[in-house]
Amino acid sequence: MVKVKIPATSANLGSGFDALGLALTLYNYLEVEEYDRVEISSADAVKIPQDEQNLVYKTVKYLYDVCGRELPGLRILQTNNIPMARGLGSSSACIVGGLCAGNELMGRPLDDEALLRMAVKLEGHPDNVAPALLGGLVTAAIEEGEVYHVKQTIKDDLMFAAFIPDFELRTSKARKVIPLEISHKDAVYNLSRAALMSVSLYSGDYQNLRVACADRLHQPYRLPLIKGAKDIFEMSYEFGAYASFVSGAGPTVMSIVNTDLFDFESLCNARLGERGMDGWRLQMLSID
Numbered sequence: 001m002v003k004v005k006i007p008a009t010s011a012n013l014g015s016g017f018d019a020l021g022l023a024l025t026l027y028n029y030l031e032v033e034e035y036d037r038v039e040i041s042s043a044d045a046v047k048i049p050q051d052e053q054n055l056v057y058k059t060v061k062y063l064y065d066v067c068g069r070e071l072p073g074l075r076i077l078q079t080n081n082i083p084m085a086r087g088l089g090s091s092s093a094c095i096v097g098g099l100c101a102g103n104e105l106m107g108r109p110l111d112d113e114a115l116l117r118m119a120v121k122l123e124g125h126p127d128n129v130a131p132a133l134l135g136g137l138v139t140a141a142i143e144e145g146e147v148y149h150v151k152q153t154i155k156d157d158l159m160f161a162a163f164i165p166d167f168e169l170r171t172s173k174a175r176k177v178i179p180l181e182i183s184h185k186d187a188v189y190n191l192s193r194a195a196l197m198s199v200s201l202y203s204g205d206y207q208n209l210r211v212a213c214a215d216r217l218h219q220p221y222r223l224p225l226i227k228g229a230k231d232i233f234e235m236s237y238e239f240g241a242y243a244s245f246v247s248g249a250g251p252t253v254m255s256i257v258n259t260d261l262f263d264f265e266s267l268c269n270a271r272l273g274e275r276g277m278d279g280w281r282l283q284m285l286s287i288d
Protein backbone atom coordinates (compact mmCIF):
# COMPACT_ATOMS: atom_id res chain seq x y z
CA MET A 1 0.00 0.00 0.00
CA VAL A 2 1.30 3.47 -0.81
CA LYS A 3 0.39 6.78 0.78
CA VAL A 4 0.60 10.02 -1.20
CA LYS A 5 0.20 13.65 -0.11
CA ILE A 6 -0.58 16.21 -2.83
CA PRO A 7 -0.76 19.99 -2.39
CA ALA A 8 -3.43 22.38 -3.61
CA THR A 9 -2.22 24.75 -6.30
CA SER A 10 -2.99 28.24 -7.49
CA ALA A 11 -2.41 28.69 -11.21
CA ASN A 12 -1.84 31.72 -13.43
CA LEU A 13 -1.01 34.22 -10.64
CA GLY A 14 -3.05 36.63 -12.76
CA SER A 15 -0.88 37.36 -15.77
CA GLY A 16 0.87 33.99 -16.19
CA PHE A 17 -2.01 32.19 -17.86
CA ASP A 18 -1.19 28.48 -18.32
CA ALA A 19 2.43 29.21 -17.33
CA LEU A 20 2.83 30.11 -13.63
CA GLY A 21 1.56 28.21 -10.60
CA LEU A 22 2.40 27.58 -6.99
CA ALA A 23 1.78 24.84 -4.46
CA LEU A 24 0.05 25.63 -1.18
CA THR A 25 -0.09 24.15 2.31
CA LEU A 26 -3.46 22.48 1.83
CA TYR A 27 -3.33 18.79 1.01
CA ASN A 28 -5.22 15.81 -0.30
CA TYR A 29 -4.12 12.34 0.80
CA LEU A 30 -4.37 9.01 -0.99
CA GLU A 31 -3.92 5.46 0.20
CA VAL A 32 -3.71 3.13 -2.77
CA GLU A 33 -3.06 -0.57 -3.15
CA GLU A 34 -3.52 -3.26 -5.77
CA TYR A 35 -6.65 -5.25 -5.00
CA ASP A 36 -8.80 -8.00 -6.48
CA ARG A 37 -11.52 -5.48 -7.41
CA VAL A 38 -12.12 -1.74 -7.61
CA GLU A 39 -12.99 -0.31 -4.20
CA ILE A 40 -12.93 3.45 -3.78
CA SER A 41 -13.91 5.26 -0.63
CA SER A 42 -13.72 8.66 0.95
CA ALA A 43 -12.16 9.15 4.38
CA ASP A 44 -14.35 12.22 4.91
CA ALA A 45 -17.77 13.47 3.93
CA VAL A 46 -16.67 14.54 0.46
CA LYS A 47 -18.62 12.81 -2.32
CA ILE A 48 -16.37 11.22 -4.94
CA PRO A 49 -17.03 8.86 -7.85
CA GLN A 50 -16.64 5.33 -6.52
CA ASP A 51 -16.49 3.56 -9.85
CA GLU A 52 -14.01 3.42 -12.70
CA GLN A 53 -14.85 7.03 -13.59
CA ASN A 54 -12.93 8.16 -10.51
CA LEU A 55 -10.06 10.38 -11.73
CA VAL A 56 -7.45 8.85 -9.41
CA TYR A 57 -8.44 5.37 -10.59
CA LYS A 58 -8.44 6.43 -14.26
CA THR A 59 -4.98 7.95 -13.86
CA VAL A 60 -3.48 4.88 -12.16
CA LYS A 61 -5.02 2.67 -14.86
CA TYR A 62 -3.62 4.94 -17.59
CA LEU A 63 -0.15 4.73 -16.08
CA TYR A 64 -0.28 0.94 -15.82
CA ASP A 65 -1.42 0.75 -19.46
CA VAL A 66 1.39 3.05 -20.63
CA CYS A 67 3.90 0.92 -18.73
CA GLY A 68 2.41 -2.29 -20.19
CA ARG A 69 1.37 -3.56 -16.78
CA GLU A 70 -1.86 -5.34 -15.91
CA LEU A 71 -3.86 -3.62 -13.14
CA PRO A 72 -5.72 -6.35 -11.23
CA GLY A 73 -7.98 -3.98 -9.32
CA LEU A 74 -7.41 -1.11 -6.96
CA ARG A 75 -8.37 -0.01 -3.48
CA ILE A 76 -8.28 3.75 -3.03
CA LEU A 77 -8.96 5.76 0.11
CA GLN A 78 -9.17 9.49 -0.58
CA THR A 79 -8.99 12.37 1.90
CA ASN A 80 -10.03 15.50 0.04
CA ASN A 81 -9.19 18.76 1.75
CA ILE A 82 -8.87 20.66 -1.52
CA PRO A 83 -12.34 21.90 -2.43
CA MET A 84 -13.50 20.81 -5.87
CA ALA A 85 -13.99 23.11 -8.84
CA ARG A 86 -12.79 26.16 -6.90
CA GLY A 87 -9.59 27.00 -8.78
CA LEU A 88 -7.31 25.26 -6.29
CA GLY A 89 -6.15 22.37 -8.44
CA SER A 90 -8.41 19.57 -7.19
CA SER A 91 -8.34 17.68 -10.51
CA SER A 92 -4.57 18.13 -10.82
CA ALA A 93 -4.24 16.70 -7.33
CA CYS A 94 -6.11 13.57 -8.50
CA ILE A 95 -3.93 13.27 -11.60
CA VAL A 96 -0.62 13.89 -9.83
CA GLY A 97 -1.69 11.73 -6.89
CA GLY A 98 -2.73 8.90 -9.22
CA LEU A 99 0.53 9.09 -11.18
CA CYS A 100 2.71 9.15 -8.04
CA ALA A 101 0.76 6.33 -6.41
CA GLY A 102 0.74 4.18 -9.56
CA ASN A 103 4.45 4.77 -10.09
CA GLU A 104 5.23 3.74 -6.50
CA LEU A 105 3.05 0.61 -6.80
CA MET A 106 5.02 -0.45 -9.88
CA GLY A 107 8.39 0.14 -8.19
CA ARG A 108 9.07 3.59 -9.67
CA PRO A 109 9.67 2.85 -13.35
CA LEU A 110 9.32 6.57 -14.20
CA ASP A 111 11.16 9.66 -12.97
CA ASP A 112 9.55 13.00 -12.11
CA GLU A 113 10.14 14.40 -15.60
CA ALA A 114 8.25 11.54 -17.22
CA LEU A 115 5.45 11.88 -14.66
CA LEU A 116 5.26 15.61 -15.33
CA ARG A 117 5.00 15.11 -19.10
CA MET A 118 2.19 12.64 -18.51
CA ALA A 119 0.42 14.90 -16.02
CA VAL A 120 0.50 17.82 -18.47
CA LYS A 121 -0.84 15.60 -21.23
CA LEU A 122 -3.74 14.49 -19.02
CA GLU A 123 -4.53 17.95 -17.59
CA GLY A 124 -3.92 19.95 -20.77
CA HIS A 125 -1.82 22.69 -19.17
CA PRO A 126 1.15 22.66 -16.77
CA ASP A 127 0.42 25.40 -14.24
CA ASN A 128 -1.38 23.21 -11.67
CA VAL A 129 0.23 19.81 -12.21
CA ALA A 130 3.82 21.11 -12.21
CA PRO A 131 3.67 22.74 -8.74
CA ALA A 132 1.48 19.87 -7.46
CA LEU A 133 4.27 17.46 -8.40
CA LEU A 134 7.33 19.59 -7.68
CA GLY A 135 6.12 21.98 -4.96
CA GLY A 136 6.97 25.69 -4.75
CA LEU A 137 6.52 28.26 -7.49
CA VAL A 138 6.92 26.78 -10.95
CA THR A 139 7.15 28.45 -14.35
CA ALA A 140 6.57 26.10 -17.25
CA ALA A 141 6.34 26.13 -21.03
CA ILE A 142 5.42 23.25 -23.34
CA GLU A 143 7.28 22.60 -26.58
CA GLU A 144 6.47 19.50 -28.62
CA GLY A 145 5.33 17.54 -25.59
CA GLU A 146 8.37 18.49 -23.49
CA VAL A 147 7.83 20.48 -20.30
CA TYR A 148 10.48 23.16 -19.83
CA HIS A 149 10.24 24.37 -16.27
CA VAL A 150 11.94 26.04 -13.33
CA LYS A 151 11.00 25.69 -9.70
CA GLN A 152 11.83 28.90 -7.86
CA THR A 153 12.41 29.21 -4.17
CA ILE A 154 10.71 32.25 -2.73
CA LYS A 155 11.17 33.83 0.68
CA ASP A 156 8.95 32.71 3.55
CA ASP A 157 7.59 36.21 4.24
CA LEU A 158 4.43 35.75 2.16
CA MET A 159 1.04 34.31 2.97
CA PHE A 160 -1.58 33.35 0.45
CA ALA A 161 -5.10 34.31 1.46
CA ALA A 162 -7.58 32.08 -0.35
CA PHE A 163 -11.09 33.55 -0.49
CA ILE A 164 -13.12 30.47 -1.35
CA PRO A 165 -16.80 30.86 -2.31
CA ASP A 166 -19.47 28.25 -1.70
CA PHE A 167 -20.16 27.80 -5.42
CA GLU A 168 -18.24 25.86 -8.05
CA LEU A 169 -16.93 27.01 -11.40
CA ARG A 170 -15.84 24.28 -13.80
CA THR A 171 -12.55 24.98 -15.59
CA SER A 172 -14.13 23.91 -18.89
CA LYS A 173 -16.81 26.60 -18.48
CA ALA A 174 -14.27 29.23 -17.40
CA ARG A 175 -12.06 28.46 -20.41
CA LYS A 176 -14.97 28.80 -22.85
CA VAL A 177 -15.46 32.49 -22.07
CA ILE A 178 -11.89 33.40 -23.05
CA PRO A 179 -11.45 34.86 -26.55
CA LEU A 180 -9.45 32.68 -28.93
CA GLU A 181 -7.37 35.60 -30.17
CA ILE A 182 -6.01 38.76 -28.56
CA SER A 183 -4.19 41.82 -29.89
CA HIS A 184 -0.42 42.14 -30.01
CA LYS A 185 -0.75 45.00 -27.50
CA ASP A 186 -2.56 42.75 -25.01
CA ALA A 187 -0.03 39.96 -25.51
CA VAL A 188 2.76 42.39 -24.59
CA TYR A 189 0.69 43.61 -21.62
CA ASN A 190 0.53 40.06 -20.27
CA LEU A 191 3.99 38.75 -21.02
CA SER A 192 5.66 41.76 -19.39
CA ARG A 193 3.54 41.25 -16.28
CA ALA A 194 4.03 37.49 -16.09
CA ALA A 195 7.80 37.95 -16.25
CA LEU A 196 7.57 40.72 -13.64
CA MET A 197 5.48 38.46 -11.37
CA SER A 198 7.92 35.59 -11.52
CA VAL A 199 11.05 37.64 -10.96
CA SER A 200 9.50 39.94 -8.30
CA LEU A 201 8.38 36.98 -6.20
CA TYR A 202 11.93 35.70 -6.43
CA SER A 203 13.68 39.01 -5.71
CA GLY A 204 11.29 40.20 -3.00
CA ASP A 205 10.26 43.33 -4.94
CA TYR A 206 6.71 42.88 -3.76
CA GLN A 207 5.70 46.45 -4.64
CA ASN A 208 5.54 45.19 -8.25
CA LEU A 209 3.04 42.43 -7.56
CA ARG A 210 -0.15 44.44 -7.93
CA VAL A 211 0.74 45.56 -11.43
CA ALA A 212 2.33 42.19 -12.22
CA CYS A 213 -0.85 40.19 -11.58
CA ALA A 214 -3.05 42.31 -13.87
CA ASP A 215 -3.96 40.61 -17.11
CA ARG A 216 -5.99 40.84 -20.27
CA LEU A 217 -6.11 37.18 -21.25
CA HIS A 218 -8.64 35.66 -18.89
CA GLN A 219 -9.57 37.54 -15.71
CA PRO A 220 -11.70 40.26 -17.35
CA TYR A 221 -13.80 37.50 -18.95
CA ARG A 222 -14.03 35.29 -15.89
CA LEU A 223 -14.81 37.91 -13.27
CA PRO A 224 -18.45 38.27 -14.39
CA LEU A 225 -18.85 34.54 -13.60
CA ILE A 226 -17.71 35.09 -10.00
CA LYS A 227 -20.31 36.98 -8.02
CA GLY A 228 -18.70 38.94 -5.19
CA ALA A 229 -15.14 38.73 -6.56
CA LYS A 230 -14.87 42.47 -7.21
CA ASP A 231 -15.73 43.18 -3.56
CA ILE A 232 -13.06 40.71 -2.47
CA PHE A 233 -10.45 42.41 -4.66
CA GLU A 234 -11.31 45.87 -3.27
CA MET A 235 -11.36 44.63 0.32
CA SER A 236 -8.03 42.82 0.05
CA TYR A 237 -6.30 45.91 -1.33
CA GLU A 238 -7.92 48.12 1.31
CA PHE A 239 -6.47 45.84 4.01
CA GLY A 240 -2.97 45.81 2.55
CA ALA A 241 -2.63 42.85 0.15
CA TYR A 242 0.23 43.11 -2.34
CA ALA A 243 -1.77 41.47 -5.10
CA SER A 244 -5.07 39.70 -5.73
CA PHE A 245 -6.01 37.53 -8.65
CA VAL A 246 -8.45 34.86 -9.72
CA SER A 247 -6.90 31.57 -8.59
CA GLY A 248 -6.61 29.33 -11.65
CA ALA A 249 -9.92 29.33 -13.49
CA GLY A 250 -11.69 30.60 -10.35
CA PRO A 251 -13.91 31.09 -8.47
CA THR A 252 -11.43 31.38 -5.56
CA VAL A 253 -9.76 34.77 -5.28
CA MET A 254 -6.16 34.62 -4.03
CA SER A 255 -4.41 37.50 -2.28
CA ILE A 256 -0.69 37.70 -1.60
CA VAL A 257 -0.06 39.21 1.81
CA ASN A 258 3.05 39.89 3.89
CA THR A 259 3.37 37.71 6.99
CA ASP A 260 3.66 40.86 9.13
CA LEU A 261 0.14 41.94 8.15
CA PHE A 262 -1.18 40.36 11.33
CA ASP A 263 -4.74 41.66 11.23
CA PHE A 264 -5.48 40.94 7.54
CA GLU A 265 -7.42 37.77 8.30
CA SER A 266 -9.55 39.22 11.10
CA LEU A 267 -10.27 42.44 9.20
CA CYS A 268 -11.38 40.50 6.13
CA ASN A 269 -13.52 38.11 8.13
CA ALA A 270 -15.21 41.01 9.92
CA ARG A 271 -15.89 42.74 6.60
CA LEU A 272 -17.29 39.57 5.00
CA GLY A 273 -19.66 39.32 7.98
CA GLU A 274 -20.73 42.99 7.77
CA ARG A 275 -21.44 42.66 4.05
CA GLY A 276 -23.39 39.43 4.49
CA MET A 277 -20.92 37.61 2.26
CA ASP A 278 -21.29 34.40 4.27
CA GLY A 279 -20.74 32.25 1.20
CA TRP A 280 -17.05 33.26 1.16
CA ARG A 281 -14.58 31.77 3.57
CA LEU A 282 -10.99 32.82 4.04
CA GLN A 283 -8.21 30.28 4.44
CA MET A 284 -4.69 31.54 5.12
CA LEU A 285 -2.06 29.36 3.43
CA SER A 286 1.67 29.34 2.81
CA ILE A 287 3.68 28.18 -0.18
CA ASP A 288 4.40 24.45 -0.03
Ligand code: HSE
Nearest residue numbers: 011017018171248249
Ligand atom coordinates in the same frame (compact mmCIF):
# COMPACT_ATOMS: atom_id res chain seq x y z
N1 HSE B 1 -4.45 27.90 -16.45
C1 HSE B 1 -5.68 27.22 -16.23
C2 HSE B 1 -6.82 28.14 -16.56
C3 HSE B 1 -5.77 26.80 -14.81
O1 HSE B 1 -6.75 29.31 -16.17
O2 HSE B 1 -7.77 27.74 -17.23
C4 HSE B 1 -7.08 26.15 -14.47
O3 HSE B 1 -6.93 24.86 -14.13
